[in-house]
Structures are given as structure tokens and as C-alpha cells.
Amino acid sequence: MPEPSEGAPSAADPILRVEGLVKHYPVTRGVVVKRPVGHVKAVDGVDLELRRGETLGVVGESGCGKSTLAKLLLAAERPTAGTVRFDGRDVFAMPKAELRALRRRIQMVLQDPYSSLNPRMTVGDIVGEPFVIHPEAAPKGERRARVQELLELVGLDPGHVNRYPHQFSGGQRQRVGIARALALRPEVIVCDEPVSALDVSVQAQVMNLLAELQRELGLAYVFIAHDLAAVRHISDRIAVMYLGKVVETGDEAQIYEHPTHPYTQALLSAVPVPDPDAPGLAGQIQLEGEPPSPLDPPSGCRFRTRCWKARDVCAEEEPALREREGSAHPSACHFASEDVQAVRS
Numbered sequence: 001m002p003e004p005s006e007g008a009p010s011a012a013d014p015i016l017r018v019e020g021l022v023k024h025y026p027v028t029r030g031v032v033v034k035r036p037v038g039h040v041k042a043v044d045g046v047d048l049e050l051r052r053g054e055t056l057g058v059v060g061e062s063g064c065g066k067s068t069l070a071k072l073l074l075a076a077e078r079p080t081a082g083t084v085r086f087d088g089r090d091v092f093a094m095p096k097a098e099l100r101a102l103r104r105r106i107q108m109v110l111q112d113p114y115s116s117l118n119p120r121m122t123v124g125d126i127v128g129e130p131f132v133i134h135p136e137a138a139p140k141g142e143r144r145a146r147v148q149e150l151l152e153l154v155g156l157d158p159g160h161v162n163r164y165p166h167q168f169s170g171g172q173r174q175r176v177g178i179a180r181a182l183a184l185r186p187e188v189i190v191c192d193e194p195v196s197a198l199d200v201s202v203q204a205q206v207m208n209l210l211a212e213l214q215r216e217l218g219l220a221y222v223f224i225a226h227d228l229a230a231v232r233h234i235s236d237r238i239a240v241m242y243l244g245k246v247v248e249t250g251d252e253a254q255i256y257e258h259p260t261h262p263y264t265q266a267l268l269s270a271v272p273v274p275d276p277d278a279p280g281l282a283g284q285i286q287l288e289g290e291p292p293s294p295l296d297p298p299s300g301c302r303f304r305t306r307c308w309k310a311r312d313v314c315a316e317e318e319p320a321l322r323e324r325e326g327s328a329h330p331s332a333c334h335f336a337s338e339d340v341q342a343v344r345s
Helices: 066-073 096-102 123-133 140-153 170-182 200-217 228-234 252-257 262-269 312-316
Strands: 014-029 035-051 055-059 081-086 106-109 188-192 220-225 237-242 245-251
Touching: 014 066, 014 220, 035 055, 035 066, 035 220, 035 245, 055 066, 055 228, 066 188, 066 220, 106 170, 123 140, 123 170, 140 170, 170 200, 200 220, 200 228, 220 228, 228 252, 237 252, 237 262, 245 252, 245 262
Parallel strands: 055 220, 055 237, 106 188, 188 220
Antiparallel strands: 014 035, 014 081, 237 245
16 A cells, blocks of 8 residues: 655645746637737636645636646646745756656546546556556566555455456546556645546545545645535635636635635535525525636636626726635635625725
């Protein structure tokens, strides 16, 4: 069974710190001569930190920049600006050899268990592929035993190493993906919507598995999802994203029981409540209009075009992500308040 690194620093120390992270994709026109006509601002100034052994949930609607953020955290793409620091080292300033070694310490679980596994490879080859890329992680003669150990760790039959992905269910395939991510004994795993393609009952099984592995191995997770219930189930702290920016952060109780940003309040009001008498926001909040294009986001607060609290200052001044009067956690809103209807003059 993989073990957490010995002599690790305190869990209070951030293992991953994101500062001013920006990723803009150029948009061009023309066939022969391509002219830049703008930029898609997928991630536009994100600050986050992940502590050892904790789960940071990242939630937001489709197109808000969650998956782009995941790629930047793994250095799969280079940012337009900003830094990602792993154990205090700037990931994008590392030489290639150091960056390659870093890949062993931070891994990813992908969203779709059907397209993320090569159908031409056996499960044993899929889980063992990291050992081929990083041969120093396991001697050649020990790899099959390590693969079987990993399969058993995620709740699969070790004797199924010669089966192909199509012979497994969706939940079992995602377990294979988790086993592959664990192969190199990482300290951080970025989970990019790992349960969104699964049935509800299977979602619970996979999330419980992730929580159990975290306790056993001391893992830290960045758990990206648009399912608010899934994020609440597994996360210690939560960051809410809207149109490339983080608009509210806090622990599970602060975000779900005391939301102060209008966008967070609207998201939570849309969650179906099994018990109609349960405490919560009064009525569903109906947002007007469509989300703005990341090609041309609104000035000031990006949520103002859909916000019922918007005033002139919202168009003139971008609200900083900070603690506001009467709020115990940061919110990027000039009129942040637990009262859904409250607007300060």
C-alpha cells in the first residue's frame, strides 16, 4: 500500500499556492493571414491555496474556468500570468528535469471514465503505465505486483489485471483511473469532475473511496465539480468561481449555511431540497439573462449583469475578494450579505 511521504511539513502549511493566475486564449480570424481579434479570458486572476491533507472544492457553472484551472495546476498548460507554487517552488520556473519529477507528486483523475482509459490497453497496462514513464518509481520485476496492490486498494479484484476497460462498469472504470493516479504515490490529486458521469449511488461510492484514501495516505485534493451536493460531501474548504474569477471562499459551513455573494446564493437556491421544511434560502432565485461571454466580460463586477443587487459602483469598480462587514469569510461583492434582499445604499 502506498504511504504518505515521511518527514512531511505541517498540514497547516500550504502545499499548493496559486497567486494571480491568468490564462487567456487568443482568438484569431482569417485563413491565410490570421489576425488576433480578442482573447477568451478563461482564468483571470485566481488566488488559492491548498493545505496538506485537506480537500479544496472548486465549484461553478460550465464555462467558468474550472477545468482550465486544473490544467494550470498540473502545469499541463502555461499561464498568461501568475504563479503556481508547489512546496514554495514556482512550477513554471522549474527546469524540465524538476518539472518531470514534480509529476510524481501531483496527479489527476479525469472526468469521463469512458474516454479517459485507452480501450486497447488492459487495466494492468493502464495502471502500470506511470511506471513505464517513471521507471525509477518501481523496478520492472515488481510492477505487476504493484498494479495488483493498487487495484485492491481501490476496491477492484487484483485478478482482473488482464481485462479491458469495456469489461468494467462506469464506477469500476473510475476506480481504475484513481488507481492510476495513485501509482506514483502523489501528495496532491486534482479531481476534475470525477463523479459527474456516474449514477448517483455510484457517485457516493467513489467519493467515499476518495475520502478513505485521503485518510489512509494523507492526500490533498482539489475537487472540481458543478454538483454542489458532491462538493459539500467531500470538501473542507470551497472556492466558488464565476467567469474566470473566484467570487467567494470559505469552509463548508460558511459557504452552504452563510453565503454572502449573490451568485453563491443563486447556486444554492437552485439545489433541490428533499425536505420542504428544511431551513435554507427563502425561495429559488431566478437569474435573468445569459452568462456573459469570456471574450468580453462586463466591467467591474462580472456578475453584475445578472445580479439583483447591482448598482452603479458595480460597473465602475471591481470588488476585491476579501472579508466584508458582517462576514467571516472573503466575498467579491460590494454588497455582500447573508440577507438575499439586502442592498447597502
